[in-house]
């Protein structure tokens with residue numbers, strides 16, 4: 001379930017259970033297919049269509065919300081992004097941060113080499129093609145005459161990373177994800 005903040009920006013993806021708890025506590029409204037917000041009472045009163053995903057509750061079957069709109073300002077805590085190979089590749093759009101190549105098999109480069117005290121952090125790790133990694137060796141980009149296309153930083157969108165793990169983001173989510181996804185696919 002995709003959670004949007006009050007400005008309709010995606011904040012994170014939750015389980016159905018979390019979504020219901022937000023809806024039930026009045027912290028969020030559920031959006032229907034026409035993007036109309038509904039509070040829990042109104043949502044519970046909606047007919048459950050046979051083709052709609054639903055959940056069983058003590059008060060009968062309820063439609064499973066697919067989009068939630070937070071009422072307060074972004075009160076859902078963001079899950080901190082785990083620093084991993086996969087997430088660095090994702091942040092960097094699966095392309096080398098020096099030459100932009102997205103064909104070659106990617107490696108991880110320490111911008112300031114580990115042998116020179118470079119740490120494994122969001123600010124010091126970038127996606128790098130094998131060729132650039134070999135060229136750079138144990139040098140800094142300046143020493144190697146290479147330029148980073150983007151200064152590496154901790155990514156802010158939890159949603160982006162969560163989406164990568166999903167095979168099929170729901171079609172209802174699309175209007176809210178424009179500009180959020182780092183790659184075109």
Ligand SMILES: [Zn+2]
Nearest residue numbers: 096099129132
């Ligand atoms: Zn490269």
